[in-house]
Amino acid sequence: SAVISQKPSRDICQRGTSLTIQCQVDSQVTMMFWYRQQPGQSLTLIATANQGSEATYESGFVIDKFPISRPNLTFSTLTVSNMSPEDSSIYLCSVGQGARGYTFGSGTRLTVV
Amino acid sequence: AQKITQTQPGMFVQEKEAVTLDCTYDTSDQSYGLFWYKQPSSGEMIFLIYQGSYDEQNATEGRYSLNFQKARKSANLVISASQLGDSAMYFCAMREGGWTGNQFYFGTGTSLTVIP
Secondary structure: OOOEEEEOEEEEEEOOOOEEEEEOOOOOOOEEEEEEEEEOEEEEEEEEEEEEOOOOOOOOOOOOOEEEEEEEEEEEEEEEEEOOOOEEEEEEEEEEOEEEOEEEOOEEEEEOO | OOOOEOOEEEEEEEOOOOEEEEOOOOOOOOEEEEEEEEEOOOOOOOEEEEOOOOOOOOOOOOOOEEEEEEOOOEEEEEEEEOHHOEEEEEEEEEOOOOHHHEEEEEEOOOOEEOOO
């Protein structure tokens, strides 16, 4: 199965600033997914990132707040912009593994102060 | 309606005992997949087990087995011989639309604590 390297693993950021999270996959994948997990909550899909096209955002998430880049088939970034304490969450990237589900990065634990 | 329901926010189990984590799902698709993930306190999501809607046998992966009852739309995870390292959050998930589908739904999770 694919191996995903996600960084940073954690960060503490000032409100109003931005943080870019990177995910590197060890194989080429068509779609990458970005999730948010707020404290004590389940995972919520933010967007699907396809190489060569704009990301598709889920209801409640907008490109201005969560811009995504997908420059090639092994790499993607998610930026959390103009952060507020409500953005404090774990952010995870994932890739599909065909019928057997998804592989996740190790997560980025973000705290906004 | 919730796609995935996990009714047990927290569970305790004695070390070396077996434990069942409940999961029910809601879908009108004929082809779907059911998954269980483990999330330790570090935050990573670890794939445990998969059950396809057309699979006739219950899935097993080492100490993990999935009790799949299609008519009842339940996909309970059974962990046998619990270990202290099993203490974590456990999420049930479903993918609709066959193996190429990317509609992926997670339950709210069950926090499992293994007691020595």
